[in-house]
Amino acid sequence: xxxxxxxxxxxxxxxxxxxxxPEEKPxxxxxxxxxxxxxxTEKFTDKVEVAFVKEDRVRINVSSENVHDVAExxxxxxxxxxxxxxxxxxxxxxxxxxxVYHIGSYSDSSLARQIIVLATRAPREExxxxxxxxxxxxxxRDIFYSVEFHEREIFEMFGVFFEGHPDNRRLLLPEDxxxxxxxxxxxxxxGR
Amino acid sequence: MNEIxxxxxxxxxxxxxxxxxxxxxxxxxxxxxxxxQIDGDYIVxxxxxxxxxxxxxxxxxxxxxxxxxxxxxxxxxxxxxCNVLYPYVLGAEEILGIxxxxxxxxxxxxxxxxxxxxxxxxxxxxxxxxxxxxxMFMWPAxxxxxxxxxxxKMTGARVTHAHFIPGGxxxxxxxNFEDVCLRQVNxxxxxxxxxxxxFYDNPILISRTKDTGVLSRQDAIRLGTTGSVLRASxxxxxxxxxxxxxxxxxxxxxxxxxxxxxxxxxxxxPWLDMMESCNIIRQALQKMPKSGSVxxxxxxxxxxxxxxxxxxxxxSGRGSLGCYIVSDGKVEPYxxxxxxxxxxxxxxLPYLLKGEKLGNMPSVYWSLNxxxxxxxx
Numbered sequence: 001x002x003x004x005x006x007x008x009x010x011x012x013x014x015x016x017x018x019x020x021x022p023e024e025k026p027x028x029x030x031x032x033x034x035x036x037x038x039x040x041t042e043k044f045t046d047k048v049e050v051a052f053v054k055e056d057r058v059r060i061n062v063s064s065e066n067v068h069d070v071a072e073x074x075x076x077x078x079x080x081x082x083x084x085x086x087x088x089x090x091x092x093x094x095x096x097x098x099x100v101y102h103i104g105s106y107s108d109s110s111l112a113r114q115i116i117v118l119a120t121r122a123p124r125e126e127x128x129x130x131x132x133x134x135x136x137x138x139x140x141r142d143i144f145y146s147v148e149f150h151e152r153e154i155f156e157m158f159g160v161f162f163e164g165h166p167d168n169r170r171l172l173l174p175e176d177x178x179x180x181x182x183x184x185x186x187x188x189x190x191g192r
Numbered sequence: 193m194n195e196i197x198x199x200x201x202x203x204x205x206x207x208x209x210x211x212x213x214x215x216x217x218x219x220x221x222x223x224x225x226x227x228x229q230i231d232g233d234y235i236v237x238x239x240x241x242x243x244x245x246x247x248x249x250x251x252x253x254x255x256x257x258x259x260x261x262x263x264x265x266x267x268x269x270x271x272x273x274c275n276v277l278y279p280y281v282l283g284a285e286e287i288l289g290i291x292x293x294x295x296x297x298x299x300x301x302x303x304x305x306x307x308x309x310x311x312x313x314x315x316x317x318x319x320x321x322x323x324x325x326x327x328m329f330m331w332p333a334x335x336x337x338x339x340x341x342x343x344x345k346m347t348g349a350r351v352t353h354a355h356f357i358p359g360g361x362x363x364x365x366x367x368n369f370e371d372v373c374l375r376q377v378n379x380x381x382x383x384x385x386x387x388x389x390x391f392y393d394n395p396i397l398i399s400r401t402k403d404t405g406v407l408s409r410q411d412a413i414r415l416g417t418t419g420s421v422l423r424a425s426x427x428x429x430x431x432x433x434x435x436x437x438x439x440x441x442x443x444x445x446x447x448x449x450x451x452x453x454x455x456x457x458x459x460x461x462p463w464l465d466m467m468e469s470c471n472i473i474r475q476a477l478q479k480m481p482k483s484g485s486v487x488x489x490x491x492x493x494x495x496x497x498x499x500x501x502x503x504x505x506x507x508s509g510r511g512s513l514g515c516y517i518v519s520d521g522k523v524e525p526y527x528x529x530x531x532x533x534x535x536x537x538x539x540x541l542p543y544l545l546k547g548e549k550l551g552n553m554p555s556v557y558w559s560l561n562x563x564x565x566x567x568x569x
Binding site: 056057059081082083084085087089090100102106107112113115117144145146148149150153169170171172173174175182183187189 | 200201241242243246248250251252255413414415416418422427429434435501503505512514516518526527529531535536538539568
């Protein structure tokens with residue numbers, strides 16, 4: 001190809017072909033999951049924040065004052081009956097520790113695929129004294145019996161004290177552990 | 193009196209009650225301690241104390257990228273290493289946005305079912321020996337080799353395979369694997385059917401496990417148990433059917449459910465599940481594409497596009513195994529949590545042992561399909 005033949009095309013006003021934006025179609029939420037989510041938002045309106053509605057998973061963020069009521073509603077009105085997993089996630093930059101409950105259902109076969117992810121946050125202290133500082137949450141043990149060992153694990157690993165839990169002893173860590181709760185981000189494994 | 197440290201409690205001493213530590217060195221408990229309080233021959237309270245093999249897998253995962261996490265995350269249950277990795281790999285695929293080739297999905301199903309049988313055989317051997325049935329220790333330990341040889345052909349390692357990776361599996365099947373696998377699995381199935389005569393129909397086993405440690409359907413749900421414990425109590429719940437992953441929805445799977453909820457039902461369900469696994473492997477071998485890629489190439493340090501969370505679960509040899517990954521867009525997971533079936537079933541132990549005779553402890557404890565190392569992570 002010679003350079004002459006290119007010239008006239010270069011003189012033309014360049015029309016970029018990227019005029020098409022990726023069409024922002026409204027994200028289609030899965031209908032059944034949307035229905036589950038609406039049940040909760042109808043009852044608790046602005047007390048809950050819906051983080052996402054995905055296939056088989058609905059995530060609800062609540063404050064620590066409302067977590068007990070929301071969990072009770074999920075059990076009594078929505079037929080969810082057990083907690084599969086309780087995870088702590090440390091966010092030092094927010095000065096908060098998040099506790100995430102994954103709630104499932106055995107007794108209602110239409111809900112067998114569904115998991116409601118209920119997340120709440122507790123304040124985090126720089127120098128934790130587990131059990132004696134402000135890092136506290138209400139326990140869900142009286143609603144879901146299955147959280148008993150999970151919450152004990154969160155207490156030793158993150159220092160989140162669950163108020164009303166009947167047995168706040170250590171589970172996995174040794175009895176004489178006198179360091180930071182080990183799954184916090186400021187517990188660095190290097191050099192220990 | 194000095195104030196006690198948080199997380200500890202004082203124990204009351206009772207003249208009548210004797211406290212007995214079973215474990216952590218006692219071979220009857222695995223790597224954990226069960227503190228039982230007995231009144232004569234009857235257990236009045238039981239306090240499981242896991243944590244002797246806690247290795248901090250979840251903490252370690254925060255320091256390694258998505259690929260380096262593979263070999264250490266299978267350590268909690270080396271006999272079931274494919275199934276332990278499975279939810280992690282599925283989760284990593286979702287947040288990294290990787291597609292898996294069709295053939296790899298079938299290879300994964302075959303590997304996962306073989307591993308389920310390998311794990312269950314190991315558990316059955318232990319269950320046998322703790323009931324004093326030493327033939328039941330020898331037979332499963334020997335027959336397990338059949339499948340271990342298959343896994344060795346497939347992955348190159350006998351127990352810790354590290355075979356599943358985000359994007360597929362590490363290696364393609366060796367030549368002629370399908371025929372060898374079919375032959376071995378058929379023989380294996382014929383072999384485990386013989387266990388009925390020596391173990392499951394044995395009047396001594398039946399007398400030791402029937403009506404021992406009964407967990408009702410209601411309690412199994414309330415305690416959030418999973419896997420064989422749940423299905424032995426009459427709840428029809430198997431994630432391979434309820435929430436099929438990979439190609440399980442294309443296979444014809446049958447769940448084994450028993451209503452009794454006693455130690456006998458809990459020990460029988462895994463055995464029935466092994467026959468179902470053989471069935472699944474045969475179907476998968478038939479339906480698998482005969483050629484094609486088995487892995488999608490990954491970049492060396494794969495990153496997620498931004499903050500994301502994912503919770504994936506699979507049906508492992510012991511029950512539902514979940515993996516919760518929180519990513520902040522870096523190469524390592526921000527937080528990784530394994531929700532393991534052994535930990536979830538452990539809560540049933542104090543509940544079941546209360547009021548039992550001390551001699552029934554092994555038959556109840558091992559019937560929970562409990563693996564101490566997995567519970568500790």
